[in-house]
Amino acid sequence: MRRALVAAALAALVAGCGDDERPGDRPRLTVSAATSLTTAFESYGPRFAPATVRFNFAGSDELAAQIRQGVKPDLYAAANTKLPDQLFEERLVEKPVRFAGNRLVIAVPADSPKVAGIADLARDGMRLAIGAEGVPVGDYAREVVGRLPPAEARAVLANVRSEEPNVGGVVGKLTQGAADGGFLYVTDVKAASGQVRAIELPDRLQPSVEFGVAVVKGAKQERAARDFIDGLLDGAGREAMRNAGFEPPPGG
Amino acid sequence: MTARPLFPIALAVSLGAALLFLTLPLLAIFLESSPAELLASLDEPGALDALGLSLKTTGVALGVIVVLGTPAAWLLATRRFRGHALAVTLVELPLVVPPAVAGIGLLAAVGPQGLLGPALEEAGLELVFQTTGVVVALIFVASPFYVRQAQATFAALDPEMLAASRTLGASEARTFARVAVPNALPGLVAGGALAWGRALGEFGATLVFAGSLSGVTQTAPLAIYERFSSDFTAALALSAVLVAASGAILLGVKLAMGPGALGRADARG
Numbered sequence: 001m002r003r004a005l006v007a008a009a010l011a012a013l014v015a016g017c018g019d020d021e022r023p024g025d026r027p028r029l030t031v032s033a034a035t036s037l038t039t040a041f042e043s044y045g046p047r048f049a050p051a052t053v054r055f056n057f058a059g060s061d062e063l064a065a066q067i068r069q070g071v072k073p074d075l076y077a078a079a080n081t082k083l084p085d086q087l088f089e090e091r092l093v094e095k096p097v098r099f100a101g102n103r104l105v106i107a108v109p110a111d112s113p114k115v116a117g118i119a120d121l122a123r124d125g126m127r128l129a130i131g132a133e134g135v136p137v138g139d140y141a142r143e144v145v146g147r148l149p150p151a152e153a154r155a156v157l158a159n160v161r162s163e164e165p166n167v168g169g170v171v172g173k174l175t176q177g178a179a180d181g182g183f184l185y186v187t188d189v190k191a192a193s194g195q196v197r198a199i200e201l202p203d204r205l206q207p208s209v210e211f212g213v214a215v216v217k218g219a220k221q222e223r224a225a226r227d228f229i230d231g232l233l234d235g236a237g238r239e240a241m242r243n244a245g246f247e248p249p250p251g252g
Numbered sequence: 253m254t255a256r257p258l259f260p261i262a263l264a265v266s267l268g269a270a271l272l273f274l275t276l277p278l279l280a281i282f283l284e285s286s287p288a289e290l291l292a293s294l295d296e297p298g299a300l301d302a303l304g305l306s307l308k309t310t311g312v313a314l315g316v317i318v319v320l321g322t323p324a325a326w327l328l329a330t331r332r333f334r335g336h337a338l339a340v341t342l343v344e345l346p347l348v349v350p351p352a353v354a355g356i357g358l359l360a361a362v363g364p365q366g367l368l369g370p371a372l373e374e375a376g377l378e379l380v381f382q383t384t385g386v387v388v389a390l391i392f393v394a395s396p397f398y399v400r401q402a403q404a405t406f407a408a409l410d411p412e413m414l415a416a417s418r419t420l421g422a423s424e425a426r427t428f429a430r431v432a433v434p435n436a437l438p439g440l441v442a443g444g445a446l447a448w449g450r451a452l453g454e455f456g457a458t459l460v461f462a463g464s465l466s467g468v469t470q471t472a473p474l475a476i477y478e479r480f481s482s483d484f485t486a487a488l489a490l491s492a493v494l495v496a497a498s499g500a501i502l503l504g505v506k507l508a509m510g511p512g513a514l515g516r517a518d519a520r521g
Contacts, residue, residue, distance in 0.1 A: 061481035069484065127381060129463065134482045161381035162463025163470075165477065173463065177365040178380040 027051040029224045032063040032071075034079035034136065034211070035166040036102070039191040040237075040244035041077070047236040051224040059166035061134045067092050067216060074219040075228055077211065079136035079167075079185070084212035093214035098249040099232045100241050102209040104140045105198040107184040109174050115181045117199060118148070122155035129170050129179035132163035137170065141183035143207040171196060185209065187245040210249055281491045293489035301467045302475035303493060309383060309471060310451040313390035317398050317447055322440065325402035326428055330414075340403070347396045354393055355460025362388070363461070385462035386469050390451040398440075398447035405439025406432060445505040449498050 029051040033041050038057050045053040056063070060078035064087055067076060076093055078084050084096035108115045115121065121128060131138025145153045161179065164170045167188045173179040175195040189198040213232065215225045231237035282290075293299065328340060346354060360366050362379055372379065379385035409432060417427040433440070455473040462469040464478065472494055479487035 059481065065481040065484065132464070132478055134478075160465070161468075162465050163478075164464065165459070165481075169459070169463075172460065173380075176359045176363050176380075177369075178359070178363055178463070 027221050027224050029053045029075065029221045029228060030056065030073040031075045031077065031228065032056045032058070032066070032073040033075075033077040034058075034060040034063070035168050036079050036137065036185050036188055037077055037211070039187070040241045040246060043243065044231065044237045044240035047240070048228060048231060050227045051221060053228070059131075059135045061136070062165065072218055072220075073216055074221045074225040075213060076216055077213040079209075079211055080139070081210050081212040082139075083136070084214045088214060091217065093216050096212040096214040097229055097233070098210050099213050099229065099237075100211040101247040101250045102185045102187055102211065103200075103247070104137075104144060104183055104207055104209055105186045105189060105200055106181055107170070107174055107189055107196050107198055108181045109177050109179075110195050110197045112177070112180060112197075115199065118144075118156075118201065118205065119152070121159065121181055122148075122152045123159075124155075126159045127161045127178070127180045128156070128159045129162040129164055129173035129182045130160055131167065131170060131183070132165055135164075135166060137167050137184065137188075138163065140207045140209055144183065144201060144205050147205050190245040208250055211246075278495050281488055281495055285485050285488050289485055290489040290492055293483070293486040294493065296486070298466050298470075298475065299486065299490055302470055302472045302490065305383070305386075305467065305470065306452060306472040306494075309386045309390055310448055313387050313394060313451050314444060314448050316387070316391055317395045318440075318444055321395055321399045322402055322433065323428070325399045326406050326432060328399075329403045329406035343399050344396050346393055347400075351393060351454065351456030352460050354457035355389065358389060358392060358457065358461040380461065381463045381465065381469060383468055386458050386471060389457040389461045390454050393454055393457050394447040394451040397450050398443040401443025401446060402436070402440050405436040405443070408439075409435055441505055445501050449501055452494065452498060452501075 027050070029048075031041065031045075031053055033055055035057050038055075041053075041055055041057075045055065056073060060080065060083050063073075063076060064078070064083045067073070067087060068090070076084060076087065077099075079102075081096060081098060084093060087093040088096055106115065106118060106121065114126070120126065130141045133139065133142065145156050148156065162169075162173060164173065167184055170179075170182045170184055171188060171192050174182055175192065184196070184198075186198055189196050213229055215222060215229070219225050228237065232241065285293075324343075328336070328343070349357070358366075359380070362368050362372055364373065364380060377384075379388055413435070414427055414431060417431045418424070422430065453473060454471070455477065458464075458469065458471060459474060459477075464470045464474045466475070470478070472490055476487050476490045476494070479490065
């Protein structure tokens with residue numbers, strides 16, 4: 001009797017651990033996506049008919065590192081095209097697709113009068129929080145700063161007080177008033193529901209921000225993953241992206 | 253009938269499973285890369301900065317915890333006052349609070365827009381993005397480990413020994429400093445080691461509250477997290493150092509205090 005109980009308990013445990021779907025269930029699509037896609041994808045997910053979607057949001061670079069270590073989501077959506085392209089070259093994902101464009105902006109706490117433009121970020125004592133190197137939002141920020149005159153660029157970088165692992169970290173430091181400014185996508189500012197204000201960058205400083213998505217090689221839900229991408233390009237996904245403030249991919 | 257011989261086997265199996273489960277990830281850190289590769293990855297300024305910063309901040313935090321925590325633990329162990337149980341629970345609360353919540357709580361309390369933010373700003377004390385902020389986060393998450401252990405150790409001291417000290421005319425302070433602390437030393441050291449270990453591994457509260465900047469707030473765990481996405485071998489190398497350091501702390505305490513030090517102290521707690 002006792003042994004039977006233990007066996008039953010173990011069986012229940014093992015069954016609980018597995019996430020293989022039973023017949024009749026909708027397939028479960030696992031999507032690793034950049035933090036900056038949270039609002040758009042969470043609105044798209046429930047409207048995606050072919051599968052129940054589970055999201056894993058983090059910095060694009062962190063998600064890429066997970067895939068390199070053998071983690072297998074069905075889909076990988078990044079805040080740049082560099083990371084999906086790298087994974088494609090490493091034969092870890094299929095050919096990436098550009099599915100959205102975005103704009104980098106200077107982000108400041110909503111009620112802060114300290115920053116009116118990029119020149120203010122170079123002022124002494126300014127506290128900046130930006131993405132870490134390798135995190136797309138951090139790389140774009142460095143691209144912007146790199147286009148400034150060298151002395152101004154050095155002054156801006158000297159004011160960086162924190163290098164955050166994803167856009168959420170930057171937003172948090174701004175909403176808490178810990179940082180006076182930083183660089184975010186215009187969509188992050190929109191998603192921060194009024195707590196953060198965007199200051200547009202002059203055109204000459206604006207980097208080309210493109211988001212790429214790819215089906216992960218060996219994905220269990222390859223069919224649904226492709227459908228998800230199709231919806232992003234032309235369907236409920238594109239609408240969700242537009243509502244969140246994304247633009248169509250540049251030149252596409 | 254079969255229940256009796258089965259039980260010892262079940263015990264052995266469960267210990268075996270626990271040991272395998274607990275050691276495998278730590279062993280894997282050393283097996284995943286060659287020692288030469290690990291050493292080479294450590295030879296970059298950022299990695300050494302992070303380790304140095306971790307040593308410095310955990311050292312200062314531990315000092316503050318011991319100085320403030322020891323008398324507090326003595327009071328909790330030797331006096332019963334109104335709200336005693338509540339005080340003990342409050343001291344233990346950070347143990348079960350998620351680290352990210354600790355970071356958010358610190359921001360809400362002593363961040364620039366927090367409850368005490370304006371007062372701190374007036375006093376010229378800046379914590380967010382500062383090394384001091386890291387120390388504050390470490391003290392918050394690690395001090396319960398020490399205070400809990402110290403309280404249990406003080407409570408387990410022979411009451412007659414303490415009474416004898418008082419009878420012989422020693423003041424309360426003298427009894428505390430000359431009798432209680434020396435006799436409780438093994439347990440206090442064990443508590444300090446646990447707190448240090450927790451501080452060394454602190455991640456979430458530091459990132460949320462103090463941020464991450466190489467040389468200022470980026471401690472070893474934060475540096476590991478950053479390297480995880482850019483250079484996995486470098487992340488392994490730093491992890492190996494942390495595992496070795498934590499292991500050395502544990503082993504050092506056990507050796508210094510005799511084989512029973514941590515075990516005995518734990519049993520009391």
